[in-house]
Amino acid sequence: MYRHLLVPVESTDACIEALGHATEFAQAIGARITYLHVLPASASRVTSGQPAALARPVPRRVHELLARAEAAARAQGVPCSSAVAFAVAGSVEEGSFETIAKAARQHDCDLICMATGAPGAQALAFGTPDAAGLPVLMCAVDRRPAVEAAIGFLLGAHRALADELHEWLDLFQAAGSQGSVPGATTLREIAAWLRGRQARRLRPEAEASLFSRLRERTSVVSAELDELERLHRRDEELLDELAQMAGQNTQSGTTAKQLERALSAYAQFAWEWMGREQGVILPAARRYLNDADWMGIHLEFDCAATLGRAAKHTDTISEPDGSRA
Incomplete structure (x- = not known):
């Protein structure tokens, strides 16, 4: 073997x-x-x-x-x-x-x-x-349309969060390479992004729909679902803590450095729960959920994504770029 x-x-x-x-x-x-x-x-x-x-x-x-x-x-x-x-x-x-x-x-x-x-x-x-x-x-790849669509929504939400984190961390890295830190405007934008993150996320619907349906079909991954729900609760707490840190003193270089370290640590935490969802929960879901389950999950994810896009349109954060003070 x-x-x-x-x-x-x-x-x-x-x-x-x-x-x-x-x-x-x-x-x-x-x-x-x-x-x-x-x-x-x-x-x-x-x-x-x-x-x-x-x-x-x-x-x-x-x-x-x-x-x-x-x-x-x-x-x-x-x-x-x-x-x-x-x-x-x-x-x-x-x-x-x-x-x-x-x-x-x-x-x-x-x-x-x-x-x-x-x-x-x-x-x-x-x-x-x-x-x-x-x-x-x-x-082989699971080509069932409802499965591809539902999982596509979830992976898209993972990528959206990852892309946003990379953009902010790249900005800190670029400033550090020039011997400086992001200015007050950037820190305020990061704080606003963190506060608005809850409204744009897909994860609550993933817990309520994908997780609950999987619990109904099998107990094989119950312990992992419990752990992921704990990690998701901690994720919300970390986002709140980061938002508070970013908004405390936007004129302080110390605040910027602390926020960079905290954002980097949060990114590692996010990679952890993303990897567990992608590598443990999704394979189990493909095996145990039926077509009706996937159709329901797809519809709920679609509604959640629509709400997330609406929330993003109302967000006043400007995109990260090198022009910030």
């Missing part, structure tokens, strides 16, 4: 679904996982006689992808680690299949699990010189 799986990590819906399949499979057979994100060749710096190195630090979004994957594995008791590799410049699909196969051998993996249609998937599945003798498990 397989002992060590290599699972490429990307941001697509299909890849997120494949991560869930791979984590469940690893748990069932007692295997461990190495998650791999392949960076484009342009991100590497090659020194004569030395392996390729990053030309700049690993992007925060890559850390997010890997953190979410690891959170799902931890929730299911699956040992895991993460790695970053560089694609081979100028080859098919930017060398993804070569890079993945090489990483699998480097980490002593005996099975590659990846989404159908992922970069390098076809080449690996049909065999390449680098992958010769290394089995590849292609994870």
Whole structure:
């Protein structure tokens, strides 16, 4: 039986679904996982006689992808680690299949699990010189329309929150690179964004609809649902605390630095519950919920998304940019 799986990590819906399949499979057979994100060749710096190195630090979004994957594995008791590799410049699909196969051998993996249609998937599945003798498990995608639509809403809500957090953290990073901190206007906008976050979120409907329907169908993930509901309550508390911090003293450089650290910590917390929802709850929902359940969830998510868009239109926050004082 397989002992060590290599699972490429990307941001697509299909890849997120494949991560869930791979984590469940690893748990069932007692295997461990190495998650791999392949960076484009342009991100590497090659020194004569030395392996390729990053030309700049690993992007925060890559850390997010890997953190979410690891959170799902931890929730299911699956040992895991993460790695970053560089694609081979100028080859098919930017060398993804070569890079993945090489990483699998480097980490002593005996099975590659990846989404159908992922970069390098076809080449690996049909065999390449680098992958010769290394089995590849292609994870199918659930194409039921109601399932795709409902899960698309939920993943869209996850991405919206992640994008907003990255924008604010990038702004802090840009200011820090110039030896300064964001000004009072930016801090007030962050405080307003945090206060308005509750009205724009989809999560209460996810708890009331997806979670409750899943509880009715199975007790397999009851403990995980309990934990996620606790994390969601804590999430609301953290957003309130961050809003208060941002609005305390917008003229203070100390406040800005404290807020940056707190926002960064909150982002890590958000990656945790997102990963658990994506890698534990959604696979269980696909297995246990029927078509009528998914139709109901889709309708409720659709209504929630409409309300969220309306709330966003009334929000007076301007988009983050480099022109703030």
